[in-house]
Structures are given as structure tokens and as C-alpha cells.
Amino acid sequence: MKTTKREALAWARMLSLAVALSVLLTCCAAQTLDVDGDKIVEVLTRLANFSDHENPAVTRILFTPNDMLARKFVKDLMREANLVIREDPMGNIFGRWEGSDPTAPVVLTGSHTDAIPQAGMYDGTVGVIGAIEAVAALQRAGFRPARPLEVLMFSSEEPTRFGLSCSGSRALAGALREEELEGRRDAEGRHYLQVANEVGYGAASTSQLLATSRLPPGAVAHFVELHIEQGPLLEREGVSIGVVTAIAAPSALEVVFAGEGGHAGGQLMPDRNDAGLAGAELALAVEAAVLATGAADTVGTTGTFEVAPGAVNSVPREARLGIDIRDIDGPRRDGVVAAVLAAAQEIAEKRKVRLSSRVLNQDPPATCHPDIVEAVAGAAQQLGLASRRLVSRAYHDALFMARVAPTGMIFIPCRNGWSHRPDEFASPADIANGVRVLALTLARLAGGEWAKSEL
Amino acid sequence: MKTTKREALAWARMLSLAVALSVLLTCCAAQTLDVDGDKIVEVLTRLANFSDHENPAVTRILFTPNDMLARKFVKDLMREANLVIREDPMGNIFGRWEGSDPTAPVVLTGSHTDAIPQAGMYDGTVGVIGAIEAVAALQRAGFRPARPLEVLMFSSEEPTRFGLSCSGSRALAGALREEELEGRRDAEGRHYLQVANEVGYGAASTSQLLATSRLPPGAVAHFVELHIEQGPLLEREGVSIGVVTAIAAPSALEVVFAGEGGHAGGQLMPDRNDAGLAGAELALAVEAAVLATGAADTVGTTGTFEVAPGAVNSVPREARLGIDIRDIDGPRRDGVVAAVLAAAQEIAEKRKVRLSSRVLNQDPPATCHPDIVEAVAGAAQQLGLASRRLVSRAYHDALFMARVAPTGMIFIPCRNGWSHRPDEFASPADIANGVRVLALTLARLAGGEWAKSEL
Known part of the structure; x- marks a missing residue:
């Protein structure tokens, strides 16, 4: 018994030391995490140009020419961030940063770039462009992830074309039936597979489309999504970071x-x-x-x-x-x-x-995983940013990702809680804070090493 | 005093004789007025093919390709009926049957062929195709009009494209202001003149468009329009002919x-x-x-x-x-x-x-002219058709023609009072009756001679 107790104590000491060292390393890294909000907004502004309506209104419907241009734009950014691109038949786009353990489950982050008619330039896009920038900031800070890190652009989060939200994430989560997807028609009477095939995604059949898009069990270690709040709470209370605890049932x-x-x-x-x-x-x-x-x-x-x-x-x-x-x-x-x-x-x-x-x-509501809630709250604290826990009333791909992986979300304030309208707005400073919190959260979830020079 | 009385009596006798002769002639003609309802429906069915929606739905919007095809179709029919065609800058189409007194004011009849989205094949068209057929029947019966007879297809009776009903008849009546017409824009932001110019109508300016389309004062002796009732009264009461006394204020x-x-x-x-x-x-x-x-x-x-x-x-x-x-x-x-x-x-x-x-x-309501009300009622009686007086609750070009000429309308029953829907329906027999009444009314209003052989 004594021996065991001693051993346990020794282990506990070692663990505290390891955690202390990890926090120290991350703290140092956090202070040097170089994220430029104005630069991100400049990228978001370029992305906003791919729109069926004149800016500031943004309209980007699944698999239309402007959606395809936006996809190319995102893939180019992923390549610049040295990410390895993979696309699935649904049109979900993944950019992978290999981990030191390439066989480990991935830590996934992302959001969408499609936009309902006459929407704004921040909804979804902040979580895609911001994720690429978070990864780039981690790379600049000399971080090397243990688990692979992947940035994901979900296909068709908005229901505009087929009347179904989150088609991409539903398919990834295996939460989309063949009849369901074939039953949904666009204004021209065509279904998802037909349109996907026309633009170079797709498969031989809807059944194959869904089977090959579904994530293998256990493939994802964690999913985290950065998004504007689409509600008024953070701005009203002057809080920089919203730590999402649950996603409402839509x-x-x-x-x-x-x-x-x-x-x-x-x-x-x-x-x-x-x-x-x-x-x-x-x-x-x-x-x-x-x-x-x-x-x-x-x-x-x-x-x-x-x-x-x-x-x-x-x-x-x-x-x-x-x-x-x-x-x-x-x-x-x-x-x-x-x-x-x-x-x-x-x-x-x-x-x-x-x-x-x-x-x-x-759909049923989703609960965010306590590990991720803690990771996000800890990252905010580490950066000296005020945060609060809140519920997401808006629909997100995270709702479906929660079915196959521990999931969480990071919210940043948006003006007046407005979204889905041309004057939707999030400040460069708030976006930069969100990206810093995302980067540290990813680092915490993926594990890994910071370059010695950062110490 | 005695002489005057005798003279008056003599005149009265002569007048009665003349009227009796005229009625006799018209009666004989009426009995031989050869109008084939099935043939008219066959022509209406061909016209219905020029539609932006698949039949039975008919959609024919001003100056679209299908509207232009319908115009050509109508002009071809006018030519077959030996009418001399004239079109004004608004796109109103006239087919003239010269009278024995070519300088006399014309007797005008017509309606429209444009159709709101997913309407039927009888609204308006019965009064255009029916008018051409009425003239052809009069020709076959050997009638020669004293006053010129003109068949008119009004441009843009329906408000679909520019949000304004009866553009053509408003312009003919001088009831359309330049600012009004330029202020109305279609979905592409263009106004009437621009679109008219593109399809071969139009003028150098809206001001010129309106000035040259306006009918000269006194040019029209009478205007009469044949139309489906668009209400349930005639069908409900089993009456063949509606003699319109007023047009509601829309x-x-x-x-x-x-x-x-x-x-x-x-x-x-x-x-x-x-x-x-x-x-x-x-x-x-x-x-x-x-x-x-x-x-x-x-x-x-x-x-x-x-x-x-x-x-x-x-x-x-x-x-x-x-x-x-x-x-x-x-x-x-x-x-x-x-x-x-x-x-x-x-x-x-x-x-x-x-x-x-x-x-x-x-717009204010319009009252039909007693002369035309009498002519229509008399024609129906002469043909042995039940008629009743009624009010038009629907909008018609006649509303504006009433501002520049004595005006009247002839209604025929339509199924359930339905119109502006694909299953709008008027029977071949009712259409033929309406055309016969129109033909006799035109003969009464124009004056003229029936061929000797008809006696």
C-alpha cells in the first residue's frame, strides 16, 4: 500500500509538472500568437465578392458559379497555409495539417461559406477563414500538433437550395437518409446528386454519395467551430468570447x-x-x-x-x-x-x-462536450479575455458533428446580434480574439510541441 | 298646322317602313350568320400554346417572346379576314374593314391577349379572336358596313409587367401621363418605352409614344368589347348574354x-x-x-x-x-x-x-352608353337568346375607351365564374352566341347593307 501511495504521489508530481510546463509553454506561445484582425477582414471582404448580389449583400447558393469561386478561394488559402486538401463527394472541403502521430483521430475545426439571399459577409465565413488563420498563427508560433489538425469547409449549411440545412455535416455524421436527399429538389427540380455531379463532386448514386462521405467511427477526436453569435448577448454585456454549452433544437x-x-x-x-x-x-x-x-x-x-x-x-x-x-x-x-x-x-x-x-x-438539441467547453474557457482566460457560457439559438454544423465527436463552439460578438442581412458585422478586434482563442483551443485539444525559440 | 301634321305622319310611316325593312334584313342575316364555336375554340387553343407555362396554364407577359408570337398569330388571322393592319407605338394592333364611308368615325371592337401568370385561355382572347370571327361572319353573310369596322388587340391589359392595367387603352384614351409610364419599371428596372423599342414598337421618347398613340377626338363612333363574365351570374341563372351597363371602379x-x-x-x-x-x-x-x-x-x-x-x-x-x-x-x-x-x-x-x-x-367607374346597351340587348333578342343587364366587376380596356367613345360590353358565361386560372372555361356554344351577338351589334352600330342574296 505504501509503495503504491508513493508511486501515486510521484506520478501526481510528474503530472503537475507536465501540466505546469504545458501551461507555461502555451502561455508563452499565446503571448506571441500573431493574429491580424484587419488582415482577416480583408480576406473576408475578398471572399464576399463571390456573391449573386452586390456587396454589402452576400448571396452564395450551393454549387452556383459564385459558390464554386468561393470554394476555389478557400482551397487556395488552405494551400498557402500548407494544408493538404481533400474533398468528399458532398462537397465538404478538408485542409489537413499532419500531426506527429498521423494515425491519431483528427482535431477538426470549420464552418461554412454559403450564404442565404442577401445575407452578410461574416456568418460561417469567420469560422472558415478564421480557422485557416488560426492554423497559420500556430505554424508561425512554431507549434507542431501531435494529433492531425484539419480545417473544414462544410457544404450547404444554409437550406436555400434544397430546403435542408447542414447537408454536408448531416452526411458526415451519417444523419442523412438517401430518400431524404433525393426527395429534396431545387427550383429546377433537380436533387443534390445531380447538381453535385455537374460541378465535379458527386458519385454514381445518392447511396454511394452518402456512404463515401460519412466519417469513419472514431475518426474525429474533437470538433470545434468559431462563429459570430447571431444574438445580442456578448455585445450587450461587453464580453469578447462566448463559450457555447448547447445548441438549440431547430x-x-x-x-x-x-x-x-x-x-x-x-x-x-x-x-x-x-x-x-x-x-x-x-x-x-x-x-x-x-x-x-x-x-x-x-x-x-x-x-x-x-x-x-x-x-x-x-x-x-x-x-x-x-x-x-x-x-x-x-x-x-x-x-x-x-x-x-x-x-x-x-x-x-x-x-x-x-x-x-x-x-x-x-432535430434534437446538442450539448457541447465539457472537455471542449473547458478548453475554450481556459484559452480565453489565458489570453485575458472575458468570456461567458451561452446557448446557441442558431443552427450550426456543430449540431450534427456533436453526434459523432465531442463538439464545442466559440462565439464572438456581432453588431446588434444581427446576421443574415447585409449589415451583419463583427469587428476586426473581436475576430482576432476569436481566432486566438480557437488557435489555443486547437493546440490544447491536439496536444503537441511549441518550438524552443518560443520559450 | 294640318299640313305639318300630315307631313309628320308621312315621315313617321316612311321611318317605320325603313326600320321594319332594316330589322327584316338583319333578321334574315342573323338567321344565316354562320359562326362555328368549335372552330373558334380550336383557334383559341392554338393561341394558348404561346405561353410561358405549360397548358392548360397560360402565361403571356407583354413583349415577351410568347406575347410577340401571339401578336403575329393575331395579325395573320386579321389578314385572313381581309383586314388592313395598323399598329401604334404602344403595341395596340388594329385590323380595319373599310366602310362604304371611309371618312366616318370607326366602330371599334376588341380586347386583349396578354395573360397573367398561370391564367387561362379565354380571358381577353375571346374578345379578340371572337371579334375577328364576327367580322368574318358578317363578310360571309354579305354585309357591307357603312362606317369602317375595326378589330383591336389592346396592348398590356394585364398589369403583370409594369404594375399598370390597360396601358394600351389608357394611351388610346389620352389617360396616361408621361411620368406615370416612365415611373413604372419591370423586374429588370426598364420602362415601357425601352421594352417597346426592343421589340419593334415604341418611339423616340415616352412623350412621343403617348402623343402618337392617342386617338384623335371623334375618331371612334362606338366601342364594344366581348368578354367572359369572370363572375358567376350568367351561368348561375342560365342566361346566355350579359348586357353590361357599368364597369366597376378599380x-x-x-x-x-x-x-x-x-x-x-x-x-x-x-x-x-x-x-x-x-x-x-x-x-x-x-x-x-x-x-x-x-x-x-x-x-x-x-x-x-x-x-x-x-x-x-x-x-x-x-x-x-x-x-x-x-x-x-x-x-x-x-x-x-x-x-x-x-x-x-x-x-x-x-x-x-x-x-x-x-x-x-x-380610376372612376364607367357607364356603358345606352345606344350600345340597346344594340346588344336588341341583337340578343333578335337571335332568341336570353340576356340580362349586369355590372362588370372586372377591369377592362372598355373602362378607358368609355372616356373617348360611347362604349359597351357583351358578357358570356364562364364556368363557376372562374378566370385568371388554368381551368377558366367558356363553352363553344356560349362563345358562338357571344360572337353572333357581337356581329349583329357591330352591324347595327356601323350601319350598312346586307347582300341581296340574303333576302
Whole structure:
């Protein structure tokens, strides 16, 4: 027993020494971590030029010419950072920095560069360009990772083209079914595989596309994503770094009302079953159902509202609504979804319109891994940056990566909490802080050595 | 005094004889008026092929390739009917059958062939193809008009491209201002003159376009338009011919709400000013204001409802509504317009969104000329067809022609009162009846001779 105790003590001493040395080394490295926020913003500005709308509005839809140009831009940056590029059939792009143990599971970081119509230049992009810059800063600081480090640009985080968020990360996580991906069509009636094949990704079949994109079990040691908050908390409280503890449970519905339509002059009011008015009532019912929970964390949005035929002198024959409902509490979110579907049914009966509705997705919330939460919080502390723990109400690829690897997220403040709009903004200083925290977090998660010169 | 009385009696006898002879001649002619409804439907079906959507849906937007093909088709038919073609800079197409008095004011008949998105094949077209067929039937019956008879295809009756109904007839009537026409832009930001010039119509300036399209005062003796009812009355009552006595007063508004937008997950409910929800409330307020009049003749429609950016995960930053309000009572209609604008103001304040609204048009109602009402009713009676007087609640070029000439309209039944939808339908028999009534009405209004052989 004594011997064992002595041995244990010796081990404990050695371990403390090792940890102290590691913290010391990292501290020194952190002080010299050279990250230039203005330079990153300059790169983000160049990336923003690949847009279907004139800047400051950014529109970059999956596999369109501007998306392909943005992909080339990202790959060029990866090459400049000496990363080895690999792309999967879904269009996910990986840039690998080999570790001293090439067989170890990788530490992965990344985000997306696609953008919904008329969005801004920071959502997603900060986590891709920032990750490349974090790796470059680690290289400049003489760090050599033990585990391999990979920067990842996810394909199709935004649902614009196929109505499905996070297609790339769902596929990586094995959380995407063949029927699901083939059932989603773009405005031209084509599905993911067809469009992917046209631009040089893709496979012989959707089944093969998914099978070859899926990450092998245990391949990823950790996943961490840097992102703008898309909420007002950090800015409001003057805090530089948000340490994400959970990602809210999102749900998306499509509701279609169909009536007879008719001439806006000729059809008398009692003869109408106006699908547009049914849609208007439902949009207001979504708001009411959300407010009825009384919880600040419940949000609901009717983000798309299309009427057909869409002529000023024609009674709407069809209204098609895209509804998004989220909560950090899964069952409470499901309650709102049920209330909205019930309201749609009631409205359809009252207005004598036909109803069809689809739940496009209803994913569970994700919890961030305590190791990564600690690593991010520790990195912020080490850099002398104020941080707070918070919940992500926005959808992220991290939600799906959490199914296959310990996952975490780093948030930085954005102006007024705005995103998905042209005046979305994050300051160069906040971006640089986020990149420094990401770099140190990656170093902590990957393990490795700092160059002697940094001591 | 005695002499005068005798003279008067003699004149009266001669007049009765003349009228009796005229009615006898017309009766004989009417009995032999050879109109084939199936053949007309066959021509309408060929015309329906010039469509941006697959039949039965018909979409034919001003000066698009399909509109130009339809114009060529109509001109070819006019040539086959030995009509002399003239086109004005607005794109109105005239086919003239010379009268025995070529200097007399013309008797004009016609309608339009443009179609809103996903409309049907009868609205407007029946009054163009039917007019050509009416003239051909008169020719076959050996009629020779005293006044010139002209068939007219109006340009841009539908408001689809420039948001303005009846551009062609407004210009003919001198009811279109230069600033008005230049202020209207299509989706590509171009105005009428630019697009007209590209397809071979147009002029050196909008001012010249309007000046040269305007009909000289007194040029038109009568205008009569054949059209499907676009309402349910004739079909419901089993009446073949509607004799229109007035055309309802239409009004169109555009209302735009603008808020801040934001991310559907990140932006909490109290921080939102959702323009889409403001739009939903206004659409319902339009319905409420219309129903509040308690009058069956008041109708109001929110026919277009566009939200931007229009992504399921984005809070609408903008909602753009196109609202149509009509009544046969002008002041009552104006009351509804005022109520809708007041509701928009209230909603904007409550939801903290910015409001801009424009009254796109607010035209007065038109009364049909008693001479034409009598001519149409007489023609129907002569053909043994049941007729009833009614009001047109739909917008027509006749509304503007009424400003420069005695005007009337002939309605035929359409299935369920439907129009502006792919399953819009009028039976071959009803179309043939309408064309026969039109032909006899034109003969009555133009005056002239029936061939001896018809006696």
C-alpha cells in the first residue's frame, strides 16, 4: 500500500509538472500568437465578392458559379497555409495539417461559406477563414500538433437550395437518409446528386454519395467551430468570447394552403377561399404559439411566404409558407410545432382551403462536450479575455458533428446580434480574439510541441 | 298646322317602313350568320400554346417572346379576314374593314391577349379572336358596313409587367401621363418605352409614344368589347348574354413594410420587427375593411405578397403587398382604400416597421352608353337568346375607351365564374352566341347593307 501511495504521489508530481510546463509553454506561445484582425477582414471582404448580389449583400447558393469561386478561394488559402486538401463527394472541403502521430483521430475545426439571399459577409465565413488563420498563427508560433489538425469547409449549411440545412455535416455524421436527399429538389427540380455531379463532386448514386462521405467511427477526436453569435448577448454585456454549452433544437415546416383562386374583380367575397389569407392567419398563429410558451428561448419565424399566381388582380390560389421554430428545450419546441400544425388545420377548415404540411426537420438539441467547453474557457482566460457560457439559438454544423465527436463552439460578438442581412458585422478586434482563442483551443485539444525559440 | 301634321305622319310611316325593312334584313342575316364555336375554340387553343407555362396554364407577359408570337398569330388571322393592319407605338394592333364611308368615325371592337401568370385561355382572347370571327361572319353573310369596322388587340391589359392595367387603352384614351409610364419599371428596372423599342414598337421618347398613340377626338363612333363574365351570374341563372351597363371602379395599392430582419434562430422575439407579420396583418385588414361595407359589390384582394430575403431561417426584413379594391360605387370603394391605408399605418406603428404605400391607380367607374346597351340587348333578342343587364366587376380596356367613345360590353358565361386560372372555361356554344351577338351589334352600330342574296 505504501509503495503504491508513493508511486501515486510521484506520478501526481510528474503530472503537475507536465501540466505546469504545458501551461507555461502555451502561455508563452499565446503571448506571441500573431493574429491580424484587419488582415482577416480583408480576406473576408475578398471572399464576399463571390456573391449573386452586390456587396454589402452576400448571396452564395450551393454549387452556383459564385459558390464554386468561393470554394476555389478557400482551397487556395488552405494551400498557402500548407494544408493538404481533400474533398468528399458532398462537397465538404478538408485542409489537413499532419500531426506527429498521423494515425491519431483528427482535431477538426470549420464552418461554412454559403450564404442565404442577401445575407452578410461574416456568418460561417469567420469560422472558415478564421480557422485557416488560426492554423497559420500556430505554424508561425512554431507549434507542431501531435494529433492531425484539419480545417473544414462544410457544404450547404444554409437550406436555400434544397430546403435542408447542414447537408454536408448531416452526411458526415451519417444523419442523412438517401430518400431524404433525393426527395429534396431545387427550383429546377433537380436533387443534390445531380447538381453535385455537374460541378465535379458527386458519385454514381445518392447511396454511394452518402456512404463515401460519412466519417469513419472514431475518426474525429474533437470538433470545434468559431462563429459570430447571431444574438445580442456578448455585445450587450461587453464580453469578447462566448463559450457555447448547447445548441438549440431547430425545426422547419412547410405548409401549403390551396384554394380555387379567381379574378380579384369578378369573384365575390363569399365565393372565395383565398389561400393567401389562410397563410396570413397561419403566420400570425406561429407568432402567437411561440409567445404562448412565455419562454425567452422559444423563437418562431415564417421566413418564406409565396403566393400563386401572384398577380395583383388575382385571388391567391396557393400560399406556401416556410416556418422555422427553435428552442433550447426540445419538448417545448415540439409543443409549438404541434400547436402550429393544429392552427393550420383549423384555418384550413374555416377558410375551406386544402392543407398539406411537411416537417422538413425536427432535430434534437446538442450539448457541447465539457472537455471542449473547458478548453475554450481556459484559452480565453489565458489570453485575458472575458468570456461567458451561452446557448446557441442558431443552427450550426456543430449540431450534427456533436453526434459523432465531442463538439464545442466559440462565439464572438456581432453588431446588434444581427446576421443574415447585409449589415451583419463583427469587428476586426473581436475576430482576432476569436481566432486566438480557437488557435489555443486547437493546440490544447491536439496536444503537441511549441518550438524552443518560443520559450 | 294640318299640313305639318300630315307631313309628320308621312315621315313617321316612311321611318317605320325603313326600320321594319332594316330589322327584316338583319333578321334574315342573323338567321344565316354562320359562326362555328368549335372552330373558334380550336383557334383559341392554338393561341394558348404561346405561353410561358405549360397548358392548360397560360402565361403571356407583354413583349415577351410568347406575347410577340401571339401578336403575329393575331395579325395573320386579321389578314385572313381581309383586314388592313395598323399598329401604334404602344403595341395596340388594329385590323380595319373599310366602310362604304371611309371618312366616318370607326366602330371599334376588341380586347386583349396578354395573360397573367398561370391564367387561362379565354380571358381577353375571346374578345379578340371572337371579334375577328364576327367580322368574318358578317363578310360571309354579305354585309357591307357603312362606317369602317375595326378589330383591336389592346396592348398590356394585364398589369403583370409594369404594375399598370390597360396601358394600351389608357394611351388610346389620352389617360396616361408621361411620368406615370416612365415611373413604372419591370423586374429588370426598364420602362415601357425601352421594352417597346426592343421589340419593334415604341418611339423616340415616352412623350412621343403617348402623343402618337392617342386617338384623335371623334375618331371612334362606338366601342364594344366581348368578354367572359369572370363572375358567376350568367351561368348561375342560365342566361346566355350579359348586357353590361357599368364597369366597376378599380383601385390598386402597393404597400411595403420594412423592418430590420435577422436570424430566425438568433433574434429573440422581443427584438424583432418582422415585416412579414405586418404584411399578414394588413392582408387580413383588407378583407375586414371590405366585409365591413356590407355590400356584395365591394371586393378586395391581396394578390401579391412578397417577403425578403425570403429564407426559412431569416426574419422577413421586407414585405411587399399588391392590393386590389373594387366597387361599382366609387365613393364606397374610396372609403375602403382609406380604411386599408389607415390600417397599414396602425400596423406599422404597432410593429415598429417602416411603411411606404402608393396608390397605383384609383380610376372612376364607367357607364356603358345606352345606344350600345340597346344594340346588344336588341341583337340578343333578335337571335332568341336570353340576356340580362349586369355590372362588370372586372377591369377592362372598355373602362378607358368609355372616356373617348360611347362604349359597351357583351358578357358570356364562364364556368363557376372562374378566370385568371388554368381551368377558366367558356363553352363553344356560349362563345358562338357571344360572337353572333357581337356581329349583329357591330352591324347595327356601323350601319350598312346586307347582300341581296340574303333576302
